[in-house]
Structure formats: structure tokens, C-alpha cells
Amino acid sequence: MSNEAVIQHGTVSHEVHEHHEGHHHETFISKYVFSQDHKMIAKQFLITGMVWAVIGGLMSVLFRIQLGYPDAHLPWLEDIFGHWAKDGKIQPEFYYALGTMHGTILVFFVLTAGLSGTFANLLIPFQVGARDMASPFMNMLSYWFFVLASIVMLASLFIQTGPASGGWTVYPPLSALGDASQGSKLGMDLWLISMALFVVSQLLGGLNYVSTILNMRTKGMTMTRLPLTVWAILFTAILGILSFPVLFSGFILLLFDRHLGTSFYLSDIVLSGKILPNEGGSPILYQHLFWFLGHPEVYIIILPTMGLVSEVMSINARKPIFGYMAMIASMFAIALLAFLVWAHHMFVTGMNPFLGSVFVLLTLLIAVPSAIKVFNWLTTLWKGNIRFNPGMLFCIGFVSMFISGGLTGIFLGNSTLDIHLHDTYFVIAHFHIVMGVSAFMGMFAGIYHWFPKMYGRYMNNTLGYIHFWVTLVCAYVIFWPMHYEGFAGMPRRYYDYSNWESFKQFVELNKVISFAAILSFLVQLMFIFNFIYSIFKGRRVTSKNPWGATTLEWTTPIRPGHGNWPGEIPEVHRWAYDYGKDGMDFIDQTTPVGKDESKH
């Protein structure tokens, strides 16, 4: 932290001066802790997200040890985890807790808060041309509610009965009855409280994102001149604002069922030989409420990365993004369809087959806007002067992953096939590729690309290349074989497969998958090393616009102060994608349109 101040003093003196212009003196607390500056809040989200990613990733390493080496006894596990890893073997309760928390942490804390929180905060004011968010105070609250949620969730890892262990979807009755399992006790309550705080954080953030984008644009920045990153974040924020409250309602009812004896989700249950008085409720109701968020949630994760990738790809291909309006239209279509397909997660719950077929149709329709986007990315690359820096490589990796994972989505979206594939490793493979790995790839692209804007330094390229290639190869080695396991009927969430004759064929394969998982985890640690090292020791950025980009954030000083632009906010005269136009490498958005300039 102290280095940051040193770096600032190291820059030309007038920049340091600009930093304080029009702002009262900042203390350490107001600058780094309770900051209301969107750039600092972005960094806070990013670093908190990274801490969670390491914790969540480590969990996956632990349960992959169990899956790959079910017979191994590793004494060091017992040294660390005590009775949770008795005899050096991960115990079933621990295994389920690991899986549940891995999902929760990665989906919500890393790929929702860590991703949207970082790039929405960083890029919205920069790219629309605003001094800060509409309400910097609410923005700060949004981060601190996330921290509160994080603390509660983290605390649940250390209680005697352990964290929630009923899967990240916390279906009742398992989650509604404290006596149903170890993880359904206090851990489940903390999980729900943490998620409620998380929803508040998302709401505060989302309100800010939408109103800043709609209301705070600089002069000339019409909606159709916005970079696609901002469009993507706008749709993401709207999805969050409309879907998280439904989850919130679902959680209220679940808390009632847990503690006040209501029967919203419970009916006709016998627990340990005792007939429970609950009747009339429906666990399927919870699934509807959950997936009404749960499905838009996957787009909350993937849409921002689509925006990041479009932007980074266009810059590094030195070409305008292909089909700007089609990109917006397809994101709109995806956002709309996101609300109409949730029940495709529930084909096997006994829903009316006619209703199922409606959801099949709507689900398969998402392939259309998705394909449009992929086509546009490929045509953006076509005949571009591609700069293969780590950011660009991750963009290409994103498109590769999105295609691979998207195609298997078409399998799962068919209710007839889904009956066979439901809850198998095919599903695991599908969603990890399409929203896990590809979202991470997009996020990495964003981090490598905007790191110079965040810290005034570059990340190390060599480590970046190693990071990309190892991640890409490992991701396919981990998840590709899972498709075959799923086809063979191998169910997800089982503790040990070695006793089934039909799954013995996968013993060696599971070892390979576990090995690749551990390797990919290690290479992420290398990325984090690169990140931290580069903050302090990375190569300095020497020009305002190192990538030759057109958008407004690159017109700010190298290390912009609170308020972003030292003088007036620049006026915008053109869209964000004038690359390679009229023989020019790029024309930034603040350049007025020339008289004899060609139309794009």
C-alpha cells in the first residue's frame, strides 16, 4: 500500500498535484478502506474476489484429491483439518461441504461480486465519462455489504458442525431441516444470512451501475456510442436487480421453514423415524424461486465477460468490433431469454411435459444470440492485425471455451436428453466450461488489459503466456473427459465411485483430471504472484494510452485521481470502435468527426 504513495511521488509533479485538485485531504482510511472512489472500490472487489478464488479453488483441489485418489491416506490432511480428514482421508461430510462451498464461492463471490464489482466499478465512470458513480456512498456500501457477506460465509467454515453442505443450490428439505445433516445446522443459517447480505450488496451496486450508465454519460456519449463493456454491464445489472430479489424471497421462506415451523417447502416428511408436522408445502416451489435467479445468474456471470472480450478483442485486432448493433441486440435477447428458461434446470422434477417442451424451445432459442456473438467475435478476428498479448489470448480462449461449452448446452436443453444427462458429470463439464472457465478467461483478459489503468504498471507478459497456455490445456484436460463420464451415467456429487463396476473404467481418468486440476490451481497462484509483483515492481506505463485504444479511460492521466480527469470531462464525438479507419491506426472517441471522413 505504501508503495502506491511512492509511485505517485515518482511521477511528474503536476500529476500529483492534479490528484488532489478539488478534493479534501485523504487519510489512509478514506483512501484505501472506506473509499468512495470507484477505482479503489474496483480494486477492493478484485482483490477480495481473488482471495475468495484461492479459497474456492483450494476446495476444488481437496475434493479432486478424494475423487482422483479415493484410496489414498494423506497424513498431512489430518494435520490440517483434524477429524474432517480422519486417517488422512477426506470424510464424506467434509467432501459435501467442500463441493457446496466451492460452488457458492465461485458462482457468487468470485464470478458475480469479484467480476461485476471490479469491472462495473472500474469501467462505467471511465468509459461513460463520469467523475464517479452516481452515488459513491452507496457504491462503498455495496462493497462493505459484500465484505460482511464474506465474513459471515468465512465464519461458517470454522464452526463445529461445518459449513452448508447440501449443494450450492441448497434445496429443501435437506436445507430446511436442521436435523437432516451436519451442514444443515448452523452452517446453513450462516450461509443464508451471508447470501442475504450479498443480495443487498448486489442491489446497491446494480442501482448505481444502471443509473450511472443512463444518467451520467458525458456530452456526446449517446447510448450507441457506448463501448460494449458498458452495454454488457448494463444488461448484467438489470438481470441482477430483477432476479436477486426473487432469490431473496425464496430465502426468507426457507428461513421461516427452518426456524418458525412453517411449511412453505415441506410436506409429508419422516426424519429419523419421526413424522414431521409439516404439510402442504412444496420443495419444487423453492427450486422455481431459486432457478428464477439461478439461470439469470449464469448470464450475470457471462455477460460482463462478453463485454470485456468484445472490447479487448477489438483493440488487439486493431479492427472495429464486427456487428456492434448485433452485439447489443444479442445481449438484449440473452438478457430477456434469461428470465424465461429457468425450468430447464428442473426437467426431472416431474413437471408437465408440455411445460417442459416450452422451456426446451425457449432454451434452444438462446443458441441464436449466442451464435451471433461468436460469429461476430470470429469476424472481428478475421484479417485483423492481431497482437497476441496475454489479454488477447484470453479473449480467444474465452471464445473457444464458450463454443465448446455452448454446444453441450444444446444437449442439455433438450428435455429428452436431459433425463439421461441430468445430474451427471456431463452437466459439470458443461457449466464449468461455459460459465466457469470462459468467465475466468474473460476476467483474465480484462485484468491483463486494464491492469495498466488500475496500477500504472504492466503485468509480466511471459508469466501471462504461461498462465494462459497452462490454464487452457488444463481446462480441457479437466472438463473434456467429464463429458464421457457423464454419458456413461456417472452421477455428480458422489463421494466415492470406486465401488461401482460401471465406473471402474474411469479410475485412471479421474487421476488425470485431478492432476490437471491441481496443476491449473498452481498456475493460478502464479498469476496472483504476477498480479501482486506487478503492482509494486511491474514495468511502468509511460504513455496515457498504451494499447492504442479509443475509449475515454485512456484519456485520463496514467494514475488518475479521484474525479478521473484533471480538467473538464472530454466530449465524445464518435463510437468506440474507430480502428483502422481511413488509414489511421485508431481515432479516439474525443476526436471530432472530420469533414471528409468516411462513414463506418
Next chain:
Amino acid sequence: MSTHVPAGYKWWTGGKSPYNVSYGKLMMWIFLLSDTFTFGALLISYGTIRVSQNYWPDPNHVFNAFPLMGHANLPLAFVSLMTFILIMSSVTMVLAVHEGHKRNRAGVEKWLLWTILGGSLFLSCQAWEWTHMITGSHSVLIDGKIQEIGATITQNPYGPVVPGMLDSHGHAVTMPGPVGFGGFFFGITGFHGFHVFSGVCLLVLAFFWTRGGRFDRLGHYEMIEKIGLYWHFVDLVWVFVFLCFYLI
């Protein structure tokens, strides 16, 4: 034949465009949209459980009491009064916002007080209704025995009448009704009541802000308008709650 529209053509000619709002008001609108989904989810959940039951209590029978009226059968009279009070509080809120536009501090204070009174009265009515239901005593046939119970989130005395059976007071004895009734009724009206309570707190805050001259210093009474939006929304939600629990 297509008509040519010149560039920069003003589509909106009716004074200030309704879309031209400050970010604060925009945030309130978006928040209300979000809250619509919260209530929507709860009411739809209620609907799905209710239609899955063979029997559901008749609101005309459940909500037939009135304070100080003993056992008189006055279906929906009390809830109509509650609804009337809440809607009137919306009217006084409109007047407060109107006075705010005119920057008339005394007027704002006056109408805010009336609105606070309306909100508080509504909450008091709800408190009475809840108490009446919870502490009520109805003869219900449970496990072959007649027991006296009220309506709570875990028990429902408003089941079908047991034919030919009367309790010691000569009242009809019922079977227990679906337990979901109490859960949803108290859950949703409680959640709405919590919104009204938050609204009253905001109004009290706004009253003291107005009194302290905060909005005169700011030069506008937009905060009153934003709280007004929230207040009308809570009113509107009540209309749906009223419809779903009392009318159908």
C-alpha cells in the same frame, strides 16, 4: 409513403419529459422495480401453494371481525377501513409532494404529519388484526379431540366444518385448515407491514429534515418526492395483497 424525420427531431413535446429524471429518482424507480419482484415472488409462491390445496379458508369468514363489535359478522369491513386509511395516506403524500414543488415548507410539514398518521394507523390496524387472529379461539377437531386454537404460522383453525358437531358454546367445530394459510398470510402481510414501517420511519426522518430547513437550503424537495414514490409503491403492493388474501 415514408415520412422523413429530421435529425434531432424532438419526439416529446409535453413539457418536461418523464424520462428526464435525476439519478436519485431513477434509483428509486429501479429499486421499486426490484422490490416488485420480491413481492411478486412471494405472492406467486402463495398462489402456487394455494391452488395445490383441496381446501382454502373463505376470507369472508376469516376476516369478519371488527374492534369493539364482539362477535358481529362484518366480512371485510375492517380490512376495507385499513385499505381506505392507507389510500388516504397516499393522497396526503401527494399533497406533501405538491407543496414541496411549491417550496412551501409549512405545507410539506403538515401533509407529512398526516401521512405519518395514516401509516401509523394502518400499522395499528394490522397489529389489532394479527392479535385478534393469533389469540382467537376456535374449536378445532385435532386428533379426535376438540381444541381451542387461534391462527398462527403453524396452525390454521379455518378448516372445513365437521358436519353435525358443536362445541360447548354451540359453535360449529372445524377441521384444521391448510397450514400454509398462516405462513403466507403472516409472512406476506408482515413483509408488507415492514415496508410500511420503514416508510413511516423515512417520513419521520423527512419531517425533521424539512423542519430543519434542509430542503430549503438544497433548493428543492426532491427527497420528499422520492419517499413519495416509495410510499405509493407500498400502497400499490397492498392493493395486490388485499386482492390475493381478502378478495379471492
